[in-house]
Amino acid sequence: MIDFGSFKARDCGGSTRRSFLRTAATIPLAMSAGLPTPEAIADAKSRAKAKSVILLWLWGGPSHIDLVDPKPDASMDYRGPFGTINTQTTGMRFTELLPRMAARSDKFSVIRSMVNTNNGHPGAGTVGLTGFEESPGPVQPNFGAIVSKHRGQTGSLPPFFYVGKGIPRDLPTRIEGYGGGTLGKAFDPFLVSASDRGEVSIPTLKMMPNMSPGRISDRRQLLTQLDEERYRLDAAKVEEWGHKYQSAYGLLTSAEARAAFDLTQESTKTRSSYGRSTFGQGCLLARRLAEAGVPYVQVNWSEYVETFTPGGDWGWDTHIYNFELLQDRHGPIFDRAYSALLDDMTERGLMEDTLLITMCEFGRTPRISNRAAREHWNQCYFSIWAGAGVTPGRVIGQSDPKGERPVSRPITPLMAGTTIAELAGVGAQQRAEMKVLDGGSVIDELF
Amino acid sequence: MSCFELRTPASSLSPVGERARVRGLQELRTANIEHPTSNRTSTSTFSVGCSMFDVRIGATVLAVLVFAFANAQAEPVRLTTDGALKRDTRFVENGTKLAYCYDEGPDLVRMLQMKMDDRSITPVFEDAGNRHNLEPSWSLDGKWIAYTQCTGNLTARLVIHNRAENADAFITHAGRGGTRSPTFSPDSKTVVYAFAETGPQQLWSVDTAGKNKKQLTECSGITNWPTFTPDGKTIVFANSRENNYEIYSVSIDGSNERRLTENTIMDIRPRVSPDGKRIAFVSTRDGNYEVYVMNIDGSGVQRITRSEERDDYPAWHPNGKQLVTVSERDGEFDLYLFDVESTQLALGD
Numbered sequence: 041m042i043d044f045g046s047f048k049a050r051d052c053g054g055s056t057r058r059s060f061l062r063t064a065a066t067i068p069l070a071m072s073a074g075l076p077t078p079e080a081i082a083d084a085k086s087r088a089k090a091k092s093v094i095l096l097w098l099w100g101g102p103s104h105i106d107l108v109d110p111k112p113d114a115s116m117d118y119r120g121p122f123g124t125i126n127t128q129t130t131g132m133r134f135t136e137l138l139p140r141m142a143a144r145s146d147k148f149s150v151i152r153s154m155v156n157t158n159n160g161h162p163g164a165g166t167v168g169l170t171g172f173e174e175s176p177g178p179v180q181p182n183f184g185a186i187v188s189k190h191r192g193q194t195g196s197l198p199p200f201f202y203v204g205k206g207i208p209r210d211l212p213t214r215i216e217g218y219g220g221g222t223l224g225k226a227f228d229p230f231l232v233s234a235s236d237r238g239e240v241s242i243p244t245l246k247m248m249p250n251m252s253p254g255r256i257s258d259r260r261q262l263l264t265q266l267d268e269e270r271y272r273l274d275a276a277k278v279e280e281w282g283h284k285y286q287s288a289y290g291l292l293t294s295a296e297a298r299a300a301f302d303l304t305q306e307s308t309k310t311r312s313s314y315g316r317s318t319f320g321q322g323c324l325l326a327r328r329l330a331e332a333g334v335p336y337v338q339v340n341w342s343e344y345v346e347t348f349t350p351g352g353d354w355g356w357d358t359h360i361y362n363f364e365l366l367q368d369r370h371g372p373i374f375d376r377a378y379s380a381l382l383d384d385m386t387e388r389g390l391m392e393d394t395l396l397i398t399m400c401e402f403g404r405t406p407r408i409s410n411r412a413a414r415e416h417w418n419q420c421y422f423s424i425w426a427g428a429g430v431t432p433g434r435v436i437g438q439s440d441p442k443g444e445r446p447v448s449r450p451i452t453p454l455m456a457g458t459t460i461a462e463l464a465g466v467g468a469q470q471r472a473e474m475k476v477l478d479g480g481s482v483i484d485e486l487f
Numbered sequence: 488m489s490c491f492e493l494r495t496p497a498s499s500l501s502p503v504g505e506r507a508r509v510r511g512l513q514e515l516r517t518a519n520i521e522h523p524t525s526n527r528t529s530t531s532t533f534s535v536g537c538s539m540f541d542v543r544i545g546a547t548v549l550a551v552l553v554f555a556f557a558n559a560q561a562e563p564v565r566l567t568t569d570g571a572l573k574r575d576t577r578f579v580e581n582g583t584k585l586a587y588c589y590d591e592g593p594d595l596v597r598m599l600q601m602k603m604d605d606r607s608i609t610p611v612f613e614d615a616g617n618r619h620n621l622e623p624s625w626s627l628d629g630k631w632i633a634y635t636q637c638t639g640n641l642t643a644r645l646v647i648h649n650r651a652e653n654a655d656a657f658i659t660h661a662g663r664g665g666t667r668s669p670t671f672s673p674d675s676k677t678v679v680y681a682f683a684e685t686g687p688q689q690l691w692s693v694d695t696a697g698k699n700k701k702q703l704t705e706c707s708g709i710t711n712w713p714t715f716t717p718d719g720k721t722i723v724f725a726n727s728r729e730n731n732y733e734i735y736s737v738s739i740d741g742s743n744e745r746r747l748t749e750n751t752i753m754d755i756r757p758r759v760s761p762d763g764k765r766i767a768f769v770s771t772r773d774g775n776y777e778v779y780v781m782n783i784d785g786s787g788v789q790r791i792t793r794s795e796e797r798d799d800y801p802a803w804h805p806n807g808k809q810l811v812t813v814s815e816r817d818g819e820f821d822l823y824l825f826d827v828e829s830t831q832l833a834l835g836d
Contacts, residue, residue: 116727116728122731122732123731123750123752136731312818316819320818359641359663360641360664369572410684411663411684412687413664413683
């Protein structure tokens with residue numbers, strides 16, 4: 041039996057022997073021994089097209105049925121209230137909440153057979169971002185940390201960014217697989233956020249009084265202030281301080297970095313096209329960072345549902361008001377931001393060497409709850425892939441008529457992470473040396 | 488010499504509508520009109536007051552002018568400029584105020600009211616703190632405000648506020664979940680709202696004291712957005728039993744249910760006009776969220792908004808001639824006031 045991370049393919053209803061064998065065939069035999077075959081190395085080199093990776097992380101668990109995998113023929117207690125519309129992809133329909141994406145579906149491919157082993161946000165989030173469960177530890181590195189270690193820092197910009205409110209968290213637990221994991225905290229993401237007005241802030245710097253990118257113009261003044269801050273800390277915190285502020289210092293004193301953060305350099309038309317939402321402006325910031333050469337940018341959706349679940353960071357976790365939230369906020373905001381990002385990157389010629397992925401930790405229950413909403417569902421959900429050699433316009437994987445389980449090959453986060461790594465140039469040899477993504481296989485259907 | 492008559496009498500327009508009309512005329516007055524046959528460009532002499540028209544321009548240009556005027560007249564009035572995401576519009580207090588909700592921050596929805604004469608904006612409740620208040624509805628007698636209030640993680644309740652006594656009645660249901668879309672009956676004695684207690688989302692009613700809560704419907708699918716006809720005899724609402732949201736009407740005793748819309752995508756947020764003859768609603772039938780008006784029996788559907796961006800949350804002005812919407816333009820969400828009749832004329836629907 042093949043172990044996709046800790047997911048047992050045989051446990052997932054509907055997995056066919058054919059798909060099982062196909063999965064086996066995609067895994068280099070020598071991988072388990074940590075020795076990639078020459079063919080695997082050649083494959084990895086040919087696939088390595090992504091100078092940058094942008095991951096749109098739809099934290100909270102969006103409903104696959106209400107977005108990209110509608111089930112209009114299912115019974116009323118499953119299908120939901122949304123109509124379906126044609127896309128540019130033969131055989132694929134979306135719900136009416138995503139008309140702009142439907143009109144651009146020939147630019148990306150959709151996987152409808154994602155599965156996760158965990159059904160709680162923090163645990164599933166760690167699996168979704170590392171490929172492995174949090175326990176037993178140690179916690180494995182985020183896909184971005186792997187790419188970051190492989191590429192290293194070039195220039196003043198850190199190689200791994202989180203764009204959004206911060207590290208995605210349930211209340212009160214954060215995703216453990218947010219950062220460096222076994223590779224160390226040096227490979228944690230650097231946090232930035234963009235407001236719905238496009239104002240970029242760096243949370244690290246909020247600890248220091250009177251310091252912001254706009255106010256720092258004198259290098260010596262900045263050094264003095266940083267040193268003063270350092271002397272206030274006890275010795276144990278100096279090392280951590282050094283890592284964080286070294287990056288912050290580099291950002292603030294580099295014209296290149298400051299320019300990457302400055303969304304006002306974009307035309308009003310471009311900024312508006314993404315929508316005046318934190319997610320939309322975050323997507324624009326991600327494009328600028330990728331354009332500036334940052335290898336990995338993860339944009340975290342963390343807005344709006346908090347209105348109904350105060351005090352948390354819940355994103356798409358629509359246990360109540362699922363249909364209202366999707367039609368009033370999440371659907372239109374995502375549809376606009378994703379489509380703008382796709383158009384913008386295409387117009388700038390970035391899709392050739394930028395991988396754009398949309399993923400989440402799980403989907404939502406196909407069966408509508410007794411409160412007219414949907415709960416967590418890890419047994420079938422979706423991801424969206426574009427750029428960097430991914431063949432667009434495909435539907436990969438199929439869910440059953442109720443959207444409950446895949447009826448084709450299940451795709452795991454470990455496979456997604458392995459594919460990301462390969463495309464970013466982290467081949468089997470490098471992965472083996474880092475001791476990461478062990479047992480992972482590439483999603484060949486994407487190419 | 489010719490005279491062009493306004494289709495909407497000035498006396499029937501609110502101050503805002505008046506401004507809209509004048510703005511439309513001013514735009515027209517300065518517009519350069521391209522002569523379709525002689526390539527001559529002339530500036531129209533048409534203006535408010537004198538209504539003089541150069542007869543030499545000819546009948547073709549007259550037609551162009553009529554079209555241009557109609558389009559200018561159809562331009563909506565932008566009531567806000569902050570661009571923040573807004574929702575849940577309602578004209579209140581005889582149309583002197585406009586209530587709506589907006590995102591004060593990424594995790595706070597605030598209920599506001601705008602005075603229509605000077606456009607000043609204040610919170611509906613000064614002491615709301617950080618509570619999320621949504622979907623306000625005023626009783627016609629002005630004594631009550633009903634709204635949805637989020638009270639904590641995954642729960643929300645219906646609040647019926649007695650304005651004179653500054654007292655609240657809270658309507659809750661067991662377990663997590665939340666009420667939706669409260670609306671008053673025309674006699675101001677009953678609040679009808681949507682809630683899902685045991686599966687399909689139904690319509691419920693409760694009196695203004697928060698007593699006598701009862702389930703009104705037994706529908707499959709999701710039921711939402713109830714709105715009364717002015718005589719109080721009929722409720723119009725949306726339900727998803729036919730694969731997607733459609734709009735229905737039903738007598739208050741549950742008889743005479745009629746399906747008013749029929750297509751494969753959503754028709755939502757119906758609002759009955761003050762005279763009870765029309766319904767404003769939102770549909771994605773033309774590719775994105777747009778506002779439409781139809782007759783009370785579902786006939787005569789006419790499109791009011793026409794944008795590649797979103798138009799949503801319509802509410803009738805008490806004069807029955809104007810609709811306010813939340814419209815997204817260049818990514819910014821603001822309140823816009825449409826003159827329904829001139830919009831229909833301009834669009835020729």
